[in-house]
Amino acid sequence: MKPYFEADGVQLYLGDCRDVLPALGLQADVVIADPPYGETSLPWDRWPEGWPVFMHGVSRQLWCFGSMRMFLGQHADFDGWRFAQDVIWEKQQGSGPAADRFQRVHEHVTHWYRGGWADLYRDPQRESGGLPAGLSRRRAAVGHKVNGGHLHGDKGSTVVGDGTRLVRSVIRVRNLRGAAEHPTEKPAGILRPLVAYSSPVGGLVLDPFAGSGSTLAVAREMGRRAVGIEADERYCEIAARRLAAAPLPLGEAS
Numbered sequence: 001m002k003p004y005f006e007a008d009g010v011q012l013y014l015g016d017c018r019d020v021l022p023a024l025g026l027q028a029d030v031v032i033a034d035p036p037y038g039e040t041s042l043p044w045d046r047w048p049e050g051w052p053v054f055m056h057g058v059s060r061q062l063w064c065f066g067s068m069r070m071f072l073g074q075h076a077d078f079d080g081w082r083f084a085q086d087v088i089w090e091k092q093q094g095s096g097p098a099a100d101r102f103q104r105v106h107e108h109v110t111h112w113y114r115g116g117w118a119d120l121y122r123d124p125q126r127e128s129g130g131l132p133a134g135l136s137r138r139r140a141a142v143g144h145k146v147n148g149g150h151l152h153g154d155k156g157s158t159v160v161g162d163g164t165r166l167v168r169s170v171i172r173v174r175n176l177r178g179a180a181e182h183p184t185e186k187p188a189g190i191l192r193p194l195v196a197y198s199s200p201v202g203g204l205v206l207d208p209f210a211g212s213g214s215t216l217a218v219a220r221e222m223g224r225r226a227v228g229i230e231a232d233e234r235y236c237e238i239a240a241r242r243l244a245a246a247p248l249p250l251g252e253a254s
Contacts, residue, residue, distance in 0.1 A: 005240035009225040010216050012243065014236045017208035017229040018054050026227060028206035029121055030198035031055050034065040034186060035209050038073070044183075044232070051208065052077050052112075058206060061120055062112040063194045065089075065186065071110065081112035089190045090172040106170075109194065121200055125193050126164040167193060181238050182212040191218040199224050213239030 001023045005012040013020050033055075038047030047070070055062055062081060071078075087109040094103035113120055173189035191214060199205055201223040207215040210228030212235050219226035220243070230236045 004230075004236050005243055007243065008220055010220050010228070010243055011226070012210060012213065012216065012228045012230065012236060012239055014231075014233055015229060016048070016231050018048065018051055020229050021054050021058060021208070024227070026058050026204070026206060028059040028227070029200065029203035029224075030061040030063065030195075031059045031206045031208065032063045032191065032194055032215050033208050034184060034211065034215075036184075037067055037070040039067065039069060047074055048209075050077055052081060053079075055206075055208070056080055056114065060114045061198045063198065064110050064112065066108055066110065067104075068108060071108065078112060081114060084111040084113050084117070086110045086169065087194075088170045089186075090170055091175040092172075093175060093177055109190070111198075121198060121203070123197055123200075125167040125197055127167050128163060129165045181242075182214075182235055185212055186214055188214065188218050188221075191215055192222065195219055195222050195224060210239055211235050213242045217242060 001013065001020065003011040004014040013024075033051075035048055035051060036045045038045060052062065052064075089107045089109060091105050091107070094105045171190060171193065173187050176185050176187050195205055195215075195218055199219075203224050205215065205219040205224050205226045207226065207228040210216060210230040213228060216226040216228045216239065228239065230239060
């Protein structure tokens with residue numbers, strides 16, 4: 001099958017991922033998917049029935065964007081996958097039109113896997129904010145005072161003495177309101193930690209709902225190879241133009 005676009009370790013295919021994937025014979029390090037949630041009456045917002053099953057032979061890790069309503073309604077399609085964890089993307093503005101509910105300013109990103117957890121590639125991401133240098137876990141565990149407060153730790157502590165801690169499961173990143181080229185485009189800031197956590201440099205990232213190419217651009221920026229599939233040719237063209245531009249240095253893509 002001929003790609004719609006191919007350059008710099010990135011391939012983009014036009015079509016339904018359920019039709020395209022069997023012809024490609026891919027083995028990816030991770031699938032990062034942002035499918036239509038099926039929550040609105042918009043013609044493009046239709047859940048692609050059974051698509052997670054098509055990922056079984058493609059990768060042992062899957063990150064999927066969605067809402068609680070979506071995951072509860074489509075849970076049967078995730079049979080064969082084991083739930084690992086979830087991340088909350090907190091946005092600066094809400095997306096729900098209902099006036100009689102809390103304003104929804106978040107989306108879920110669920111992490112699924114197949115096979116043994118210990119056999120997966122995993123690179124837990126860290127950020128500044130851990131224990132000050134020289135403060136051991138043991139001293140933290142007994143309530144060592146730092147800046148007038150107490151730090152508590154135990155065998156499963158996520159903070160260490162290099163001044164870093166595990167990235168938290170709620171990640172605040174501004175959405176692309178007013179700047180997006182696709183109605184559900186995700187910003188690079190929420191995609192980067194998923195790519196980094198689940199794929200090595202030089203590894204392969206698959207996006208079966210590529211949209212305007214955000215995941216593909218981020219994967220390339222971070223030194224990974226990437227394959228995307230998009231059913232709407234309008235967005236394939238947008239993604240191809242985006243990907244044909246010179247890659248930006250790490251940290252500058254959007």
